[in-house]
Amino acid sequence: MRKSHFSADGAAQLRHDAGALLALFAPFTSRPQASFRRLDESCKVLTLPAARRTELLDLLLEVRAPPAASDPPPFAGSPTAADSTAVRVASILETEGVYRLGAGEVRELLASVVQEES
DSSP states (O other): TTOBOHHHHHHHHHHHHHHHHHHHHHHHHHHHHHHHHHHHHHHHHHTTTTTHHHEEEEHHHHHSSSSOOOOOOOTTOOOOOOHHHHHHHHHHHHHHHSSSSSSHHHHHHHHBOOOOOO
């Protein structure tokens, strides 16, 4: 799925197709989604509502952005804004059922969803 672009409809179709794939493996294992965890989580990220995708992508870009030169250096051991943003990102991902994908993978997936013009 890397280096691909998805419309919201395309992401929904991928999620549907992934569900069909899981159904094919159901006779062979009691928990087929465990074998395809990354695919399942990728589909969850791709099919988040537009507002949630935008919020999450903005937070991920904020965590990734280097501090401004005018920002004072943090005291040793004190939490930074990036730390609290990273905690917020982790909380959102857990709420959405995403545990295995890393922040970089989620950022790449979210950036791959093409916003449709209304």
